[in-house]
Amino acid sequence: MKNYRLGIDLGATSLGWSLIELDNNNEPTKLEKVGVRIFLDGRDAKSKEPLNVTRRDARGIRRNRDRYLQRRTYLINYLIEIGLMPKDKTKRKKLEHIDPYLLRTKGLDDKLSLFEFGRTIFHLNQRRGFKSNRKLDAKDNDTSIMKTAIKELKEELEKTNSRTLGEYLFNLNKDLPQSEDKNRKPVRVKKSSKSYNLYPNRQMYLDEFELLWQKQAKYYPELTDDKKEQLINIIFYQRDLKPQEKGSCQFEEGEKRCSFAFATAQKFRILQEINNLSLLDFNKNSHLLTEAQRAIILEALLIQKSATFKSLRKKLGKEYARDYVFNLESEKRKDLKGDDTSYTMRKNDYFGDKWDELSNDEKDEIISKILNDENDKEIEATLITWLCENYNLPKENAQNIANASLSKKISNLSRKAMTNILPFLNDGFNYYESCQKAGYENTDEAPEEPKYFKGDLPYYGELFEKDALFGNKENYDSEKEPEKYYGKIGNVTVHIALNQLRKLVNQLTKTYGAPKQIVLELARELKLGKTKVDEIEKNQAKNRKINKAIGKKLEEISVENNYENRTKYKLWEELSKNDTERCCPFSGIIIPIHKLFTHEFQIEHILPKSRTFNDRMVNKTIAHRKANQDKGERSPFEAFGHNPPDYNYNHILARAKNLPSNKEKRFFPDAMQYYQDEGEILSRMLTDTQYMSRVARKYMAFVCGKNNVWSINGQLTAKLRSKWGLNNLLSDDSTKNRADHRHHAVDAFVVACTSRSTMQKVARAIGNSRDKFIDTMPPPFDNFKHNEMKQILDDTVISYKPDHGNAKKAISEHKTVGQLHKDTAYGLVSIDEKKGKITLSVRKELVSLESIKKINEIADPRIRATLLQLTDGENDKKKIVRILSEYSERTGIKRVKIHIEKSLETVVRIEDKLGNYKYYELRNNYCADIYIPNKGKKAGKWQIEIIPMFYAHQPNSTPKWQKENPTAKKKMRLFINDTVAYEENGKTEIRRVKKMTFDGRLFFVNHRIAKSDKDPNATSVKQLQEKDGRKVGVDILGRVSDPKNTK
Structure with a gap:
């Protein structure tokens, strides 16, 4: 070509x-x-979270569960080995009926039997408490809430004179009979709980284990220290986190990216901000900062977490506080971020004033040790000792420093690159110039x-x-x-x-x-980034809401609800909070609402569109027609800066103060400076940065x-x-x-x-x-x-990227190409083979049953009848939830068993090695096999079998149709988004597989359709055969490979 x-x-x-x-x-x-x-x-x-995050989280849960089961098995076997558990499974089962909280309390003062002591140790393993991790804590916003809950629980133990957690939990409900469930206090954290009212840490369990062992070892000499250490290792060991990998530096080969927690990185970021600052005077003329002014602002930011622009102007002098503003100052941005790290380290219970005496290199060495990803326990102890010895700090201070919560953000530069660039930032050059002077311009x-x-x-x-x-x-x-x-x-x-x-x-x-x-x-x-996109979408939703409200106001005053009129109304509202003071920013002529939509007032580009090519809302306002004509294709300063008749530029600036700051700036004398060179403007529009x-x-x-x-x-x-x-x-x-x-x-x-x-x-x-x-x-x-x-x-023809994966290959690699079934596990109630139905049971939070239909699924007839009576005729979800919540508070019933009916072909029974089983709903279909039998009544007639994802991943799985009709011929295998062609009304139609259902129905849409308000009609294989349907290939260029054309 x-x-x-x-x-x-x-x-x-x-x-x-x-x-x-x-x-x-x-x-x-x-x-x-x-x-x-x-x-x-x-x-x-729905969530827009990356699928690999979802998979990683699910994998983490599975691994944690597997490790727990493995730990429990090791513990049982070891308890049997040392005589703290019976070998007989039936006898072990009987121990389950003994109240473990009673044993945990009794064992502190009295002798327990060896098996009772084993039961106590086993229970400590079931819930061994939260173990704090200083690397994880810095990343997890929830950790501080947990720590507060742990602190409150410790205080509660002291207040009640409870020696151990077990004793405290036993005393909570010891005087209440089992029948009074609604008054019983929780003894463990519920997954659904939104707060941490009861959250023990690992150390509480370890302390309790030590006290129990100490007491029982007095009665049983065979409870040796070696056995104790082995049990502690089995129950309380937790593997260390893997070190977090960092990307490579943008400039320095072989160097890793630097955390913003480092003192060097903090100063680097702050200097970038300062070097972008300038001051605007009363007439909106821009003034670069002097070296002395830069030094004052730098000093202020290096000792604060953040500083307002107002406070920084005050530091520069009364004149600047009164008559100037910073160029970056706006309604949305009121301050500059300071040195997070120094702010923390300068606290009295950390380094205090000593932090300011350290060099940048010394500070970075300390931060590097705090951020160390290796074995937490050893590193923390070593770091605390090192801090005490090298900086003469009290141990409490050193502990605070070792566990300091520092910035989680990572720069795209290494510390080495930052160190090379910093001298030029110190001299006042901007980031780009500094990089060039450091020799990084061509990297x-x-x-x-x-x-x-x-x-x-x-x-x-x-x-x-x-x-x-x-x-x-x-x-x-x-x-x-x-x-x-x-x-x-x-x-x-x-x-x-x-x-x-x-x-x-x-x-x-x-x-x-x-x-x-x-x-x-x-x-x-x-x-x-996702945060920015979310912010844009949030603003779009806000604008839709505003547009809807404006539309109603326009209807009230009999004005057509269209884009231009809504825009006029928005711009009119911006002119002043008081609608009686809204006036043309150039002439000062008042704009009453009844004249707004006449030809007397027009939408005007603040800076000329012919020179800025800017048609966005930020460059628009409402102006009187004459002012609009007088202004022409000029900026406000160019048109009115010399105070022509009927106009006063200072008055115009005063009226512009009522506008958003990003519009006010367009009235300044230097507003057109950015748009001086037309060629430069065109280049910017042709360059996405x-x-x-x-x-x-x-x-x-x-x-x-x-x-x-x-x-x-x-x-x-x-x-x-x-x-x-x-x-x-x-x-x-x-x-x-x-x-x-x-x-x-x-x-x-x-x-x-x-x-x-x-x-x-x-x-x-x-x-x-x-x-x-x-x-x-x-x-x-x-x-x-x-x-x-x-x-x-x-x-x-639209080309669709295949995304179905290869199930057989996945099996060989011990992977899957999709979720095999839904997450909820169900118990079996009954099966009706004739109807092909199965009734399953599951426990659910009562307040989650937010419809009459769901309330009808409650298994208990008394609870169901009561709730149906209370919610009679109610369709509002919020009201139903309120009724359920009130009922739950009165009765203490938090969860209920529900019975739901499903089609047999949509569920799967999964057993473990011991024969225990649960039922799960199948999630997605892997493919649809279309085949042609050559025997019997259906010979020559196309048939279909939908293969769910679960069955496609079974080892040595063979489709049902191949087993029952081994001589049948496979016509095609269809996946979601595959393309098919068929003849209709005398021409070839190209369709995409949109979905397939368990009952063998296929749903096709035109390959061009991106979204539709309703699902297409289902297509049967009989119809597909009649239309000479066939699977066609469409490559990335949209070229179609139709088997019909190759015959």
């Missing part, structure tokens, strides 16, 4: 692409092809020339080892398992997206040759060279799509149709057309527009025809 430009629209679950032919001047001349690749983002659909450069232009672009981790984390070159092969060998980017969504990008570009290169240019646009889910955009851009530079790759920030993509009339290609109106996956291809086309020459056309179009941001826009290129693009889109 001739020279072409590749446009990429890369999202969290989608990759739209477009090939545009270029002329000799690298200008677009023709749209060649578009496509869309859809894939999963590696996150849970992250993309290649100037193409390096992989034959479809051989390697895994990103090989090229960006500093961005990839946790590689293991010793245990893995770079060819077979590159992700494990080189490591990967921490964000699983970005990792998957970059891999899909590589596969697409390699396939395009093999098919059409390497692209001459590549243009990228990344979705915010990839560019921003977010970290992930830089990584993707650098990755693509290996294909066509640094200067032929750019990533856009997407600021104008939606407007270009609209002005070029591209929205109409997929919908009947002029709005974007997100329900059609092909909208990603349309976006990719816009991205491909976004170059410097396009942006110059946009600039001219904005300059020629008066009423709208852009009135008209020339087409993407000469001879562009909508009908040709529509035909290309109509011919596009």
Whole structure:
């Protein structure tokens, strides 16, 4: 193929692409092809947590359970061995009926039988208490709450003169008969409890064990110290945490990233902030900080956890406190973060004033020892001794220091790199300049020339080892398992997206040759962290709520509820909190609500749109028509700074103070400074500076060279799509149709057309527009025809990344390709073979039964009848929960057994080695096998068997149909998101498998559909056979392999 430009629209679950032919001047001349690749983002659909986190958490729970069972088995065997437990299982079972709390109390003063003592020791193992871990504590917000609960429990033991936890718990309920359950106090933490009203630590159990052993050893000489130590090891041993791996430094080869807890890192961060500060005077002129001012602010921040801008201005002098503000100061940001570490270490019960006498190196050495990930017990004891000896500290202070809660954040630089950059930050240079002066300016450069232009672009981790984390070159092969060998980017969504990008570009290169240019646009889910995305989504939800409220107000005053009127109303509310004082910020003319929606008042761009290309709300206000005309395409200062007739610039600034600070700044004299150079503005719009955009851009530079790759920030993509009339290609109106996956291809086309020459056309179009941001826009290129693009889109088949895994391979590797069944374990009540039904039982929290239907499932007829009477006719969930909660408080009933009926084919019975069993609901289906019997009544007729995930993972599992019809022929095996073709109304239709049900029904949707309000109609295998259905392959470029066409 001739020279072409590749446009990429890369999202969290989608990759739209477009090939545009270029002329000799690298200008677009023709749209060649578009496509869309859809894939999963590696996150849970509801919580958005990475699936590997969910799997890791579940694996951790399983391992903890396995270790507990292993520990219990070791303990029982050892107790039998030393004569503290009977060998006979029946006799051991009888010991279970003895109240262990009674034995734990009696054993402190009186002689127990050996078996009773064994029963007591066994009970200590069942709940051995929380063991604090100083590394874990620093990361777990819940730990401080636990520690408070532990402290309160210790105080309660002292107050009640309880020698041990067991004695305290026994005395809690010793005078209450068993029948009074509702008045009994809990003796252990409930998993569902939201507080830690009873939370013992490991030491309480260990102390109790020591006292019990001490007493009983007086009666039994055979209870030796060796046996005691062995029991302590079995019951109380806990493995150490593995050291936390850190990524590689961005600048220094072989150096690991540094924790922000280090004194060097704290000062590094603070100096970056200070060097970005400037002061704004009354006239809003900007003044750089002097060296003396920087020193004052640095000194203040190094001794505080945070400092308000107001307090920092006071330190600079009365004049600055009164007449100046910092450039970073706003309603949302009131302070600067100080030195967290020093703030903690400077406390009197830590280092106190001694901390300030230490050098940076000494401080970092101490922090390094505190952050040590090795054996906690030994390291902590050694560290406390070292602190006492080297710094003459009291032991209590040393203990506080050893357990200090320090910053959890990790920098992308090593301490060595920071140390090299710090002198230049100290001199007042900004971060970028400091890096350059330290010799780090070229460490992250993309290649100037193409390096992989034959479809051989390697895994990103090989090229960006500093961005990839946790590689293991010793245990893995770079060819077979590159992700494990080189490591990967921490964000699983970005990792998957970059891999899909590589596969697409390699396939395009093999098919059409390497692209001459590549243009990228990344979705915010990839560019921003989860916290930032959550914040944006939270603001969007807030805006939807505001829009709804404004819509109601507009209806009340008989004004049409549309986007423009809602915008006017929002901007009007910003002018002042008092609606009678809302006025044009330029002229001061009052804007009453009844005139707001007339032509007298207009939406105005504060800074000229023709020079800033900014059409966002932050650059808009409401102005009187005449003021709007007088201002023209100028900034407020340019138009009114010289106080023309009817305008006073100082009054304008005073009125602007009522606006949000990010708008107020646009009225300042230097507001246009950022937009002086039009070429620079266009370059910024063609350069997305977010970290992930830089990584993707650098990755693509290996294909066509640094200067032929750019990533856009997407600021104008939606407007270009609209002005070029591209929205109409997929919908009947002029709005974007997100329900059609092909909208990603349309976006990719816009991205491909976004170059410097396009942006110059946009600039001219904005300059020629008066009423709208852009009135008209020339087409993407000469001879562009909508009908040709529509035909290309109509011919596009969406490609779906297979994500079903290989169950047989997973079995051999002792893994799974999905969750086998749901988590809840059920007991059996009854089975009705004829109806194919099974009734199961499970205990649930009473307050979780938030509907009449769920209350009807309660097994106890008396409780069920009472609650149905109390909730009679009630449908409100909150009211039902309140009724249940009140009933629970009155009766002491917290949990109830419920009976639920399920279809036999949707549950599975799972037994352990001893024959104990539980029932579980099957979760997902692995696949659907469609086969054709060649014997009997069903010979030649397609049949189907749905294979659940659980059965697909059984060793040597064979589908039921193969056992019953060994001569039958398999027609196809379908997985979710597989593509099928069939004939309908005289043409071939391409459909995607959306879901399959246990009863053999298949649900297909058009391959283009991204989301639908309702499920499609089910398709039977009979219908599929009648339509000549077949499984087709669709590669990453959307090319279809139809077996019908290859015959």
